[in-house]
Amino acid sequence: MATPFLDRDLRVIPIDAYIDPPQPRARAIITHGHSDHARSGHGAVLATPDTIAIMKVRYGEDCAGQFQPLEFNTPLQVDDVTITLVPAGHILGSAQVVMEHRGQRAVFTGDYKRLPDRTAQPFELAECDLFITEATFGLPVFQHPRPLDEMARLLRSVAAFPERSHVIGSYALGKAQRVIALLRDAGWDAPIYLHGAMIR
Template identity: 60%
Template sequence: MIRPEALLHPTPEGLFCPPGGFYVDPVRPVDRAVITHGHSDHARAGHGAVLATPETLAIMAERYGADFAGTTQACAYGARVEINGVEVSLVPAGHVLGSAQAVVRWKGLTMVVSGDYKRRRDPTCPAFEPVPCDVFISEATFGLPVFRHPPDGDEIARLLRSVAQFPERTHLVGAYALGKAQRVIRLLREAGWDRPIHVHGALERLNRLYEAHGVDLGPLAPATASAKGDLAGEIVIAPPSALQDRWSRRFADPVGAFASGWMRVRARARQRGVELPLVLSDHADWDELTATVDELRPGELWITHGREEALLRWSELHGVPARALALVGYEEEEGE
């Protein structure tokens, strides 16, 4: 059996595949990159060649401009591409639109790079698909037992109950522009909210991109208010930074809400001045992380970034050899 390090190993630029001559989600410009999804800590501009799903390439072009890489190659879910004798395929990760796990095969060895992922249903992207592998390379953003995310429907119900309780106030929901905002909108639609949802201008381009890829967001309207009482009883979706901005003061006594897995930590909600914390995460929680490892039972578990120690210990106790790669450059905030 070939040693896994011969196929993929950590470098300052990110995970490198020597026989294929490519990196997975490199944090610096490289000659050839495989990108798992469009969040800026994983998808950077300036690479010589980029392989990704069509949706991720569209997201990168929207964010960085059409010339974000020297060349691009779209790889649909399930398709197989050979790079210098190494087979690469992309399968759904369930994180955001276009997000994928990178499946790398060479000389009988299969390694899967999860990218960022979650296991629960998301109405804006295909569900995570488990792939049997010799080595599973997993994130651990929420790799502590304290992080057990409640059902999405319960959090959306809390938001709608607050809207009903305070019809004189605007509910201002902070949600990251790629993935979280569109997911909150779709969950609201599924919960029966059919009125226009007002959105900050910074979300408009990605909202249009999601709709162009078949995600119906329903009636949207600009989050504009000419008088202090405008948009009372309405829901406004905005980037989290806007909650602390002067922009937010134009609305009717706004209820500040924030959709994030970090809202499980009360101190974070208090630091941000969040009145209505909504525990909605686009990452796997502790139970999803451990259930995925238990389901796959890989020969080895490698942990790329996040809370590594607890998942290392859990894996040790459950008979799965594990190591922490301690990769740097993957931020916790942009995608969560």
């Protein structure tokens, strides 16, 4: 049996690089810009151009020693590991990390979403031998309603109570943009006001 080339800390052993590390590392591969995945203080960051741009906006231009942008579906050879970033459909720039080493192929999904969302590059399926997945909302108890049905419900409420404000709580990066896009797709063309905390 082949020796695993990834350890439980998501360290890609042959190249000593960590995926989404919680502590500052010399080499980090970052799946997307959310703060539980992208942190400041790494020596070198490999990520999609969108994720790098998001990190610079949220943490500052110098939040890593250096940045190496990698476009989607563009294999990068690092010593004897080939790294490819594949769209994860979670937020703008979000990527799954596909790693190949001596005939083994591993995929770390990062956060991902398979529903249509025009604010993120659509999820793509990557074949692999080893599949490591995020499992947020993976329990069957989580049955989310359909997004467009929720938007219709909201717009019905706005029509019924035009004198009242309708406040939507939403995570600033990703969810907020998705809700705005869904509202526009549902036909809402009046202004949408954002709380200052949503700006970045």
